Amino acid sequence: MSALKLAIIGGGSTYTPELIDGFARLRDTLPIGELVLVDPAADRLELIGGLARRIFAKQGHGAVVTTTTDIEAGVADADAVLLQLRVGGQAARNQDETWPLECGCVGQETTGAGGLAKALRTVPVVLDIAEKVRRANPDAWIVDFTNPVGIVTRALREAGHKAVGLCNVAIGFQRRFAKHLGVDPELVRLDHVGLNHLSWERGVTLLDAPGAAGGREVLPELLAGFGKEIADDIRLPQRVVERLGVVPSYYLRYFYQHDLVVEELKVKGSRAAEVAEIERQLLELYADPALDTKPELLDRRGGAFYSEAAVQLIAALLGTGGGTSVQVVNTRNDGVLPFLPDDAVIEVPAEVDAAGVRPLPQRPLEPLYAGLVAAVTSYEHLALDAALRGGRDRVFDALLAHPLVGQIELADRLTDRLLAHNREHLAWA
Template identity: 65%
Template sequence: MKIVVVGGGSTYTPELIDGFARLRDRLPLTEIVLVDPNRERRQLLAAVSQRMLLRQGHAAVVTETDDVAGASEGAVAVLLQLRVGGQETRQRDETWPLECGCLGQETTGAGGLAKALRTVPVVLNIADQVRAANPEAWIVDFTNPVGIVTRALLSHGHKAIGLCNVAIGLQRYFAGLLDVQPERIALDHVGLNHLTWERGVRLLDVDEVVAPTSGSAKPGKDLLPSLLETQGELIATRMHQPVELLRRLEAIPSYYLRYFYQHDAVVQEQLNSPTRAEQVAAMEAKLLELYADPAVDTKPELLSNRGGEFYSEAAVQLVASLVSDRGDVQVVNTLNQGTLPFLPDDFVIETPAIIGAGGARPLAQAPIEPRFAGLIGHVAAYEQLALEAALHGGRQRVADALLAHPLVGQWDLANDLTDRLLAENAAFLPWTA
């Protein structure tokens, strides 16, 4: 069984390789192809990846190339984990919006829009190459902004599913708090990528784990109320949000919701702190030094600080279920299909879904409270406009998207941010010439 990783020169890659090795019974791979335009990086990552597999007694062969189409031939899945422009563009995405008093972040706000504009055309070009070489291969997108990129893929008829590690990270976290196996935790997860809430944390019986839900009822006992009562302070600290907010919402908002609920406070923090891009760049330099050491054949501890925790486990679970038609429940980014009735069917949401050979079938959701539905609808409208700008270009489309974003929403500010975004990204947006 062959799998392809586009962006295989990323420092993330050993996280994936470690998961492939540990979970070999679930996904018995024989070949892993790392695709990256940077020859030096992909060769370095291929070498350390092969050493890691050998260390764990895994027989898969790691190869590397810059040929997307050739790599895709015979593959069951192609994973996308790329960053157009590298950490340098991320650094700018997290800097120039602050000059306008706005959040500097790579997946939402003006910085997130810049990343979407750079990324969507590149991903669609890669997906076209995959489809031409192997139309049966699944495209699994981990590239941010996942919701917008996944919708771009699906709107162009690609066999694609989006993936994020927020839900699996929280599942593991709650399992640790409750001292149970992660498989016994099911989340009532609702929203859009990087805009989600847990409205329930359910403890499944063993037989409910073995026999996946049909989607008609919520199995298990909801422990969220007791968790908020007894562990609220601890959970709130992890989410970097006030415990009073969590208890008021009767839900656990993802870390990314602090950008909305505490926007001005976060901007002040960012103005007085190094950017995340600077921190990651420093980590990446150290990781690359480690990977170059021929004695290194395990995942470095430093990688846990890089981000993407449990990404490998989420990826293995998803690909294995797509290939084996398992029919289990996983949180993915996929078409709404009536799940959230206030959004069009072709919008992409992040939701628990039954995963099988035909893709993802979202589970039914309980009615969405207005305090969540309002923000979901607002950001979904922005994502629609952002996708149109990424697909068709034009200053006006960029300005329309920013004007619609709940973290911008002012005429003068949207126009100022538009001018700065276009100037910062002219090298990546040919239509600006």
């Protein structure tokens, strides 16, 4: 296969060098001939583009890196388009993580009221970009990293786009479990189930060889030997993890310990403020013409292992990864979890290859988890409706349906604050 052309929408992000590093190291799996960074921030593009070229050169990679502020030009002839944009930037994120706290609710950019605000800002922009991709190349795959991934991916799929969502939670668990076991990560397969940022590891299989069938279940062994480390990693009590016998995503803490998290956030302040300072320092580092590797500071920005997950997924979709592989992705339910609508977007292992994405069958989801998954799926349906059609009543409905809100007076206050802080990004407000 000839060398590929990839485009990154949001290529001016300080996070982009993480992807570049993975593309450079894993060029045999994903042979990129041209990489286009697309971003409205021309000054950032200059910095990130220069560092990307130096990283590729350092690794002996021959890809051409170009930059543009023009989406149509950037996606023309692209084989795959990666979405990693943030409408409103870190300033909007800081608001998402601040005003919900005024109402006693968790302030977080993908969960609860803050997550809804991000969805409302993001979905229309992403759909506009996706239409431009479709006109440029209807066969191009759209890989969505943009949060909230479940809602954004659902919007893309319902609009008929060739899209799949990707999150780093699963690959993060895979890498950490492999380290505990002292094995290659490719020998660890997860029984990962749920929604984006609402998932559980119900099993961990140790394979005899990468991609092999069968294997040995080792989750009880992991919990027995490394229960404290695992619980500390997801910031949940060890006794609860051992009692459940599964490993919840660290995002479950916002549900299982909501009030405690709210009190912590009131004292600590927003993650957005911390990220903004990290970004300032990163941009200073990126401006150094001698820098030709991703700096260690980037690890504090978040998104660990995203580059490896992205390479695996894109390579499988474009047929350069050596056939069918099993990867955890966000895709249509289509009966996999029978208590959810077919058009819901779930996060489960799927077979991925040039023919597309096929979620693997799942055993019945236990009631302890199924109820929460069903409730959040209903919220996501209402959130998408609000993002597509606007209106205060639709925003209120989505908040009222959310398990972390669910009260009329609270939903009213949150709706007012959401609209007040996001009017410049909502055409209908």
